[in-house]
Ligand SMILES: Cc1cc2nc3c(=O)[nH]c(=O)nc-3n(C[C@H](O)[C@H](O)[C@H](O)COP(=O)(O)OP(=O)(O)OC[C@H]3O[C@@H](n4cnc5c(N)ncnc54)[C@H](O)[C@@H]3O)c2cc1C
Ligand code: SF4
């Protein structure tokens with residue numbers, strides 16, 4: 381890891397100003413940043429430590445929803461009784477992520493900005509070509525081993541998966557990312573790779589994520605996060621789904637349903653076609669399985685990741701059937 | 708140009724002074740600067756748990772923590788959990804009772820993780836232990852014994868009966 385200087389910010393304003401310098405980066409839990417610095421993927425000149433800032437880790441949950449400070453730890457949010465009660469899928473997306481140690485370190489702000497686990501991206505010494513790391517250099521994954529690569533939202537420049545779990549649940553329930561006074565719907569926060577895969581979010585230089593806000597909804601309250609992976613724990617998703625359902629007063633007709641996918645797309649992926657086809661219906665296994673196939677409309681395989689096009693709809697269907705009491 | 712920074716770290720209840728480059732991790736500071744080599748380096752990338760320590764009582768990975776970040780925090784390593792007089796921590800004792808290691812390389816991390824896991828209340832069943840200890844890999848595959856040791860230590864913490872006393876009764 382190349383050397384850098386270390387600076388402990390005394391206020392959000394100071395941190396924001398310090399990161400306007402070209403080589404400066406914010407340091408939160410460090411679980412993405414230091415990992416990638418060791419891989420030689422990021423080479424900061426200065427790290428601006430924000431973990432000592434007071435107040436940025438507060439959480440409140442009330443009838444309107446949850447507000448979670450950017451410095452709240454993944455583990456704290458996963459265990460928060462209010463989050464577990466009003467947003468089970470959000471709590472589960474966190475408790476099924478990484479390990480207990482990492483969840484004690486990693487912050488919510490950093491979590492939203494975690495980078496892809498594309499193994500070509502992570503090895504600059506062996507694979508110089510990577511448009512995400514080095515715009516215009518090409519993509520080593522296309523034509524390579526693509527088992528863990530995206531099938532949705534890809535471009536000819538990059539097929540890397542956005543690996544985060546939390547963001548998938550947040551996209552399902554229309555959460556917002558807050559950067560001081562600027563507030564962006566989480567779906568608009570992440571960008572498709574297109575021709576510029578190095579540009580991943582709408583965050584601007586010098587901007588700091590101060591927190592997230594999740595509006596309360598009956599669908600969020602009756603929700604689940606299903607994560608399927610190569611090993612049972614401590615592993616990224618092969619495919620995952622956040623699903624929430626609100627039923628009409630009859631207890632069986634779908635009034636509102638939210639479906640989002642993880643582990644298969646270049647950004648957290650809301651599956652509105654699935655939602656639209658089930659709203660107003662009474663769930664049954666056949667209809668749910670058929671609707672779930674709409675979640676991979678437009679999916680493109682690169683060989684090794686073909687299985688995800690089969691797997692993702694099954695994960696979606698199982699999550700919907702579970703919430704509908706049919707599994 | 709290599710600049711060092713001066714740090715004062717509270718480790719196992721003792722203040723340690725050191726001068727290190729800003730990029731030095733807590734793991735390297737412990738092992739290379741302070742000769743506290745009980746904490747192990749496996750992957751150095753957050754993927755194995757061998758470097759697990761406690762910061763303010765919470766288990767974290769020292770390989771992804773900068774030494775500079777934990778100034779002012781209370782750090783506990785495997786060297787700091789036995790009693791003053793040298794009596795092993797109950798989790799250490801349970802690992803010995805249950806033969807919960809082969810080569811022993813992952814063991815300090817396993818024990819630090821297990822102490823926290825029990826304290827968090829996440830050691831209620833074998834299934835829960837496997838989930839909440841999943842951040843600690845064991846390349847020797849001593850998992851069954853590790854789970855048994857954590858179970859025993861958790862029960863002991865709940866009932867107050869020590870592993871070796873139970874063995875004597877049996
Ligand atoms: C072995 C391993 C397994 C993992 N498994 C999973 C998993 O299963 N699921 C999952 O979702 N994640 C997983 N992760 C990723 C983990 O969740 C992220 O690394 C973590 O959430 C990042 O948070 P952090 O606070 O450590 O961020 P840092 O590493 O400190 O920062 C990450 C990035 O965000 C920037 N940043 C941080 N905070 C802010 C802020 N407030 N405003 C603006 N910019 C900011 C930093 O400059 C940096 O670029 C895993 C990580 C590891 C190492
Ligand atoms: S998929 Fe994206 S991140 Fe991976 S090598 Fe190609 S350009 Fe880089």
Ligand code: FES
Pocket residue numbers: 747748749750751752753754755756757758759768769770771
């Ligand atoms: S050495 Fe830190 S997790 Fe492997």
Ligand code: FES
Pocket residue numbers: 807808809810811812813814844845846847848849
């Ligand atoms: S005992 Fe050898 S790695 Fe666990």
